Amino acid sequence: MSVEATIRDIAELLPTAQTACKLLFQECYKAGIRNVFITETYRSQERQNYLYAQGRTRSGAIVTWTLSSKHKSRLAWDIAVGPPNTLYDASILNKVGAIARKLNITWGGDWAGSIDRVHFEINSTWKMPSGYKLEGNIVVPTSSTVPVQFDPKEEVPMSQIWNPGSPAMQTAAEAFIAQAVQEGIIQASHLTDLQNKQMTTDRLLGLYITIDQRRNVTK
Template sequence: MSVTTTCRDLSELLPAAQIACRLLFQECYKTGIRNIFITETYRSQERQNYLYAQGRTRPGAIVTWTLNSNHKSRLAWDIAVAPPQSLYDIATLNKVGAIARKLGITWGGDWTGNIDRPHFEVKATWRIPTGYQLEGEVIVPSNSKMQVQLIVKDKEEITMNTWNPASPAMQTAAEAFLAQAVKDGIIQESHLKDLQNKQMTTDRLLGLYITIDQRRAAK
């Protein structure tokens, strides 16, 4: 691969970084951030040298301050924001960075001195934090024409016409939905406990669904 070519292939990262990246994009999707995409994953030492030379021994603005990046260790990835927002929209990157912190992912926006908001990385020992999981197939875009997607196969949707408290799949889906709402501070944990203890009526559960959706839409 040429030193001028950017690698955006997620499979070029180590397994821990691949999972971390997918989890980050999943959690962004769930909060409504779906207009972000990968701009670089693996970077060879030769390409790192090439980028480091820019603004120093080669014309152009400085784009990196190090010859030793975690990109070449296959543990880092960069993202950008799709139009109509600017490519490195600070507000969007700050929101993604806040999500990354919760997941134990290092965000370049938290660095002192050399702040790098589009940059995210993990250690090879990174594991999914307690309370999180990959909930389906996460589509991680590699260009601005695609949006983040989460495809959950065989998931039973809870509606006024189909909710069945006796269905284990629906019970699991409902618990996951309310657990996330508790984590987001939208409802009290007592609602989740009532559902888990089989003390939740259908009308009350559906009312909670409507309330949660309305509050999330208002954010």
């Protein structure tokens, strides 16, 4: 894929980030904010390098302050605002940011010195705050022409959060698990099950959390 192209599909995020993103959009919908949409989810290192060069070694305004972003880790997403508001309407983004804080989602608008109101991210150990849940089917739009859609009557099966049908996600997950196996953090049987598409959402999420915690212990 070209470094100029953006990926907007939340299925390219890790399962826990998909849950956090859906919860944020659900709570926005309930608060009456229904004209926000995703502009980017996963970002390769090559694209991150390309964006970082803008305003530095390539013409254009600076759009990122780092070569290392949680977009690369599939734990971040950017949004924008649709009509009748302007694309980066600060009043709407501030409202979304306030909701994100309640959900323990990091909002770029809170960053000192490098405010990024369109950016939201989580850690791999993020857990849904007490008192919240996905209350139905939430459709997260990737276009300004489509409003946020929420059907509280429809339950959301956990199997929808991890999408093994996504080649990019499958490749990334395999690489992550394979590295953990090589480090001796987890057993090789986990990688085999993932490759054979016998990995449930809950189990994969648990592995990510376990690996992250064990790596932090050894730092």
